[in-house]
Amino acid sequence: MTVDSTAARKPRGGKRAGAKKPAAGAGEPELVQLLTPEGERVEHPDYAIDVTPEELRGLYRDMVLTRRFDAEATTLQRQGELGLWASLLGQEAAQIGSGRATRDDDYVFPTYREHGVAWCRGVDPTNLLGMFRGVNNGGWDPNENNFHLYTIVIGSQALHATGYAMGITKDGADSAVVAYFGDGATSQGDVAEAFTFAAVYNAPVVFFCQNNQWAISEPTEKQTRVPLYRRAQGYGFPGVRVDGNDVLACLAVTRAALERARTGQGPTFVEAFTYRMGAHTTSDDPTRYRRDEERELWEAKDPILRLRRHLEREGLADDEFFAALEAESDALAKRVRETVRAMPDPESTAIFENIYADGHALVDEEREQFIAYQASFADEESK
Amino acid sequence: MATEKLSIVKAINASLRTALENDPKVIVMGEDVGKLGGVFRVTDGLQKDFGEDRVIDTPLAESGIVGTAIGLALRGYRPVVEIQFDGFVFPAYDQIVTQLAKMHARALGKIKMPVVVRIPYGGAIGAVEHHSESPESLFAHVAGLKIVSPANASDAYWMLQQAIQSDDPVIYFEPKRRYHDRSEVDTEAIPGPLHTARTVRQGTDLTLVAYGPMVKTCLEAAAAAAEEGRNLEVLDLRSISPIDFDAVQASVERTRRLVVVHEAPVFFGSGAEIAARITERCFYHLEAPVLRVGGYHAPYPPSRLEDEYLPGLDRVLDAVDRALAY
Ligand SMILES: Cc1ncc(C[n+]2csc(CCOP(=O)(O)OP(=O)(O)O)c2C)c(N)n1
Numbered sequence: 001m002t003v004d005s006t007a008a009r010k011p012r013g014g015k016r017a018g019a020k021k022p023a024a025g026a027g028e029p030e031l032v033q034l035l036t037p038e039g040e041r042v043e044h045p046d047y048a049i050d051v052t053p054e055e056l057r058g059l060y061r062d063m064v065l066t067r068r069f070d071a072e073a074t075t076l077q078r079q080g081e082l083g084l085w086a087s088l089l090g091q092e093a094a095q096i097g098s099g100r101a102t103r104d105d106d107y108v109f110p111t112y113r114e115h116g117v118a119w120c121r122g123v124d125p126t127n128l129l130g131m132f133r134g135v136n137n138g139g140w141d142p143n144e145n146n147f148h149l150y151t152i153v154i155g156s157q158a159l160h161a162t163g164y165a166m167g168i169t170k171d172g173a174d175s176a177v178v179a180y181f182g183d184g185a186t187s188q189g190d191v192a193e194a195f196t197f198a199a200v201y202n203a204p205v206v207f208f209c210q211n212n213q214w215a216i217s218e219p220t221e222k223q224t225r226v227p228l229y230r231r232a233q234g235y236g237f238p239g240v241r242v243d244g245n246d247v248l249a250c251l252a253v254t255r256a257a258l259e260r261a262r263t264g265q266g267p268t269f270v271e272a273f274t275y276r277m278g279a280h281t282t283s284d285d286p287t288r289y290r291r292d293e294e295r296e297l298w299e300a301k302d303p304i305l306r307l308r309r310h311l312e313r314e315g316l317a318d319d320e321f322f323a324a325l326e327a328e329s330d331a332l333a334k335r336v337r338e339t340v341r342a343m344p345d346p347e348s349t350a351i352f353e354n355i356y357a358d359g360h361a362l363v364d365e366e367r368e369q370f371i372a373y374q375a376s377f378a379d380e381e382s383k
Numbered sequence: 384m385a386t387e388k389l390s391i392v393k394a395i396n397a398s399l400r401t402a403l404e405n406d407p408k409v410i411v412m413g414e415d416v417g418k419l420g421g422v423f424r425v426t427d428g429l430q431k432d433f434g435e436d437r438v439i440d441t442p443l444a445e446s447g448i449v450g451t452a453i454g455l456a457l458r459g460y461r462p463v464v465e466i467q468f469d470g471f472v473f474p475a476y477d478q479i480v481t482q483l484a485k486m487h488a489r490a491l492g493k494i495k496m497p498v499v500v501r502i503p504y505g506g507a508i509g510a511v512e513h514h515s516e517s518p519e520s521l522f523a524h525v526a527g528l529k530i531v532s533p534a535n536a537s538d539a540y541w542m543l544q545q546a547i548q549s550d551d552p553v554i555y556f557e558p559k560r561r562y563h564d565r566s567e568v569d570t571e572a573i574p575g576p577l578h579t580a581r582t583v584r585q586g587t588d589l590t591l592v593a594y595g596p597m598v599k600t601c602l603e604a605a606a607a608a609a610e611e612g613r614n615l616e617v618l619d620l621r622s623i624s625p626i627d628f629d630a631v632q633a634s635v636e637r638t639r640r641l642v643v644v645h646e647a648p649v650f651f652g653s654g655a656e657i658a659a660r661i662t663e664r665c666f667y668h669l670e671a672p673v674l675r676v677g678g679y680h681a682p683y684p685p686s687r688l689e690d691e692y693l694p695g696l697d698r699v700l701d702a703v704d705r706a707l708a709y
Contacts, residue, residue, distance in 0.1 A: 083509045083686055112511075134686030137512045152513050153471060154443055187442035189474060215443050217419035223442045289418040345687045355681055362650060366679045370691075373701065 031241055031273055034248040037301045039309025047252040053316040059100065059247050060311060061325055063092040063304045066116040068329040069125045072336045073115075073132070077282045081340050082132045086113045090245070090277030093303030094210045096120060097250025098178065098272070101258055105175040107146040109161035113210075114150070114180050121147040125332075126339040135346050155181060155188030158207065162194045165203035165261070176204040176261035178254070184215025186231065187223045195235040195269070204261035206254060207232075207269045210244060212276035217289040232269035244274025245303040275301070348374065385570040392562045394536035395425050395501075397570065398543040399463065403433045409547060410455060412439040413448060413465030413501075422467055423503060423562060445475035452498045453483055461497045461547055469504040470513025476521075483552045484527030495550035499543070503559040504532075505596045505646050506693055509686045516683055517647035522554050523624045523656070530624040531577060532556040532595035536566045538621060541574035549577070556623075558596035578622035580630035586616035589640035589706055592631055592657060594620040597644045597694065604699040615703065623653055631657065632664045639670040640706045644694055649677040671709035674702045 032044055051059075070088050077085040088095060091113070099120025102108060110117055118128055122145045130139035131150065138149040151157040161179030168175055185191050186209060198205050211228055213220055220228070232239030238260075242253040250272055257268035275298040279286045311317040352367040389397065402409045411426060411433075417440035420427030430438035441448050445466060452462035466472045472479075479500065486496050506515035523530050529551050533539040539557070546553035575581075583598060584605050591601040598619045605615040616638050618631060635641050641661055643654035654675035661673055676694045684692045 084511055131511055131685065134509060134511070136685050137682070152511060153473070155474075184443035187444040187447065189444065189446050215414075216422070217415045217417070218440050218443070222440050283422070288420070346685070348688060348691045351679060351681050351684045351688055351692055360680070362680045366681075370679070373698070376701075377697075 031243040031246075032249045032253050033243040033246050034252060035246045035306055035310055037245075037306055039306050039311075039313055041248075041310065044249070044252075047249065047256060049248060049252040049255075051248065051251075053314075056307070056311060057317055057321060059096055059251070060304070060307045060317070061328075062096040062100065062116070062119060063247065063307065064325055065329055065332055066092050066096065066119050067304060068333055069119070069336060070115055072333040073129060074278070074282065076129075076337065076340055077132070082129060082282075083134045084132050084281055084283060086132075086281045087276075087278040088113050088115050090275045090298065090303070091210055091212055092116055093247035093306075094208075094244040094250050094272035094274045097247040098180075098208050098254040098270070101251050101254035102178060103175065103258075105146065105173075106258065107148070107161075107164055107175070107177045109148045109157040109164070109177065109179045110150055111154075111157070111180055111182065111185070112150040112152050113182075117178075117180065118147055121145040123147050126336055129336070129340050130343065133340065133343060135343055155185040155190040155194075157181070158185070158191045158194035159197070161205050161207075162198045162201075162203050162267075165198065165205035165267075166201050168204055169201065174262045176206065176258045178206045178208050178258070180208050180210065182215060183209060183211040183213070183220045183228060184218065184223055185209070186228055195232070195237075195267075198267040199235045199237050202264070202266040204264075205267045206257040206261060207267065208254065208272065209270065210272050210274055212244075212274050214276055214280065214286075214290070216280045216284060217286075227271070229269060229271035232267075237267045237269065239269040239271065241271045241273055244272030245298075245301045245306065247303060247307055274303075387568055387570070388565050389536045389540070389568045390563045390565045391533070391536050391539045391557070392423060392425055394539040394568050395543055395557065396427055396429070397568070398540045399426060399429060400432075401570070402461075402463070402544065402547045403429065403437055406461065406547075408459060408461045410437055410439065410460050410462045411465070412441050412452065412462055414441060414443055414467050416440060416465050421465060423559065425501075425503075425557075426465065445471055445473075446478050449475040449478040449483060449498070449500065452500075453478065453486065453496065456496050456498050457494065461499075463499040463501060463543075463547055466500060466502045468514045469502055469516035469518055472500075472502055472518065475500075479522070479528070479552075479554075480525050484525045486527075487551070488527060496552045497547070497550050498552045499546045499555055500552070501543075501555045501557060503557045503562075505558055505560055506683060506689050507560040507596070509689075511686070512683070515686075515689065517645065517678065519554075519556055519623050519645075520647055520652050523653060528552055528554055528624060529578070529622070530554045530556065531622045532558060533621065534558065534561070534583075534593075534595055534598035534619050535564070537568045537572075540568045540570065541572070542577060542621065545574065545577040556595055560596050561599060564599070578625050578627060580621055580627035581619045582616065582630075582634065583619045584615065584617040586614040587638060588614045588616075589642065589703055590616045590618060590631070590634040590638045591642050591644060591699065591703075592618045592620055593644040594623060596646060600694065600696060601644055601699060604696050604703065607696060607700060608703060613703070613707070626653075626657065626660075628657075628660050628664065631661055635661055635665045636668045639668055640709075641669070641673045642676060642699065642702045642706055643673065644676045644699055644702075646693055647678055648680055649675045650680045652677055671706040674706050676702045
């Protein structure tokens with residue numbers, strides 16, 4: 001179900017992304033779904049999508065490799081190689097579907113959990129691990145893949161995304177921006193302000209909220225009394241709720257939202273209704289606030305299993321495909337493990353690097369003092 | 384006797400429990416403080432015993448947490464809010480600085496602002512970005528706020544009691560790396576005043592001033608220096624705003640040398656304020672310039688470098704050597 005905005009502007013390019021249905025009434029909305037949990041394709045009037053068998057296998061591969069990468073990172077944390085890990089387990093479809101909807105010249109602003117989106121943007125997954133290992137506070141060049149650094153402060157990046165999108169409009173370009181955040185983040189002032197700016201400046205930005213039901217220990221009900229996707233209406237742009245465990249629906253809905261953005265019709269809020277199957281992070285203990293039965297319910301809706309069922313029932317992938325993918329997963333896991341273990345600690349003087357683009361006298365002075373101080377130990381040892 | 388050996392976490396928990404029991408106007412609020420008991424378990428069990436009306440899981444919105452606490456205080460409540468980590472106080476910084484701090488003055492003293500903002504702060508826990516900051520100076524610079532930081536379980540218990548009873552806003556910085564250090568807490572004692580410093584080690588050669596997480600480091604440094612025949616005095620400041628300059632002055636007049644130690648960056652830090660005041664007050668007593676040991680003018684580094692960034696035993700002793708060399 002979609003909620004259309006009365007404030008939607010006329011498209012610049014004259015293209016209209018298809019008339020949307022009027023606002024949903026009270027009660028729980030339907031999710032946009034194109035693939036049932038049993039793996040059956042279903043149609044949706046607003047979000048028709050053609051995908052080739054090869055594309056389907058590609059989406060499946062993306063999800064499987066992302067999950068394997070994530071599992072490996074969790075293991076590496078348990079083995080003490082990473083200080084922390086924020087797992088995406090259960091959110092693969094939301095991330096791969098939306099990530100694959102982006103174009104190279106689009107720009108993505110993630111939180112700290114968008115490992116699948118990073119994968120779609122071509123970021124080497126091992127680059128994501130540096131900050132979790134504690135060797136850097138970022139780890140990649142955001143402009144290389146138009147994938148911004150992870151943002152830990154909740155909601156901040158929604159404003160950066162909106163500003164970036166405003167810049168795209170000023171440049172007369174037709175690319176778009178996706179801002180990722182969680183359901184908890186929708187309570188932050190920054191997110192509300194991002195909605196306001198995006199609406200007022202008709203910015204080409206898609207707000208992609210993965211409602212994984214929890215903000216650490218707090219369920220979504222502690223953040224909102226209305227379904228989140230309906231918030232958008234009050235700001236004057238459309239809100240859509242999509243089955244976040246359905247990779248096809250996530251792809252279709254994000255594609256349509258990006259198309260709206262590209263054609264001058266402004267922002268869209270997408271609420272991907274999904275579930276965090278694991279802990280919030282490796283530091284969290286979900287048994288204190290959540291029941292196992294809940295996870296079991298969602299396991300039945302597993303995004304990867306769902307596409308696998310579809311591939312199998314339609315005969316779109318054979319044993320050879322699955323076996324090859326398994327081998328590829330193993331190889332990825334091995335590469336990740338080896339790369340992380342070999343990841344050196346930074347030089348201690350890295351503390352003073354890249355603080356200012358133009359330098360700073362105090363930093364120079366402190367660096368010199370630091371080096372001299374460190375050297376004094378070396379002198380001691382050599383005595 | 385109600386004396387018990389408690390960790391700082393348990394002492395704060397016990398203190399909140401006492402406050403909730405004693406005063407129906409006390410409210411605990413913050414992210415995950417309910418069922419989870421906070422990410423550090425400081426509020427463990429409180430919601431179970433006092434209900435969701437008194438121990439409130441708030442939406443994920445720090446400006447909202449402090450802003451509504453101000454409103455609750457205006458209505459006669461005494462909110463004790465938890466900011467989950469130091470680096471996440473900044474969405475609330477606006478409310479704290481522009482509203483909470485100034486409300487009493489703007490109302491010509493007619494309204495009170497009994498709000499406590501609890502912030503776990505400081506590094507050395509191997510965390511990711513924004514989880515190891517020491518922003519106390521950013522608050523100390525603001526008139527209208529009081530700032531304290533306990534260094535042991537007894538102070539953790541009593542200073543929180545006193546902060547909650549205070550009609551002024553108090554920022555209560557919890558040294559998270561010391562959360563699990565245990566010491567004696569007498570919950571029936573009569574506590575000393577909230578904003579006085581305490582001599583935690585007597586000495587004659589030099590004064591080390593610290594607060595929160597660095598008190599223990601300074602005690603260790605003093606113990607190490609003692610092996611080299613140096614007798615250091617260690618002062619636990621306890622309160623960062625106001626600062627008990629009289630206590631620092633009295634100590635420096637005896638030892639004639641002062642080293643201030645904190646985790647926060649030295650540049651424009653609390654050490655600068657102490658150095659300036661003590662230089663004014665003790666110019667003719669000082670045998671050496673007041674030295675400061677702290678973080679660099681650099682963002683808090685990734686965890687693999689935090690040991691280099693944070694003042695440890697060696698850096699404190701190095702400053703002691705330099706001060707004694709004058
Ligand atoms: C401003 C701020 N406050 C608090 C935190 C601590 N924190 C980290 S993640 C999190 C919950 C986030 O929930 P949600 O936005 O739903 O995203 P999810 O992690 O579930 O994807 C909290 C409270 C933070 N990172 N930033």
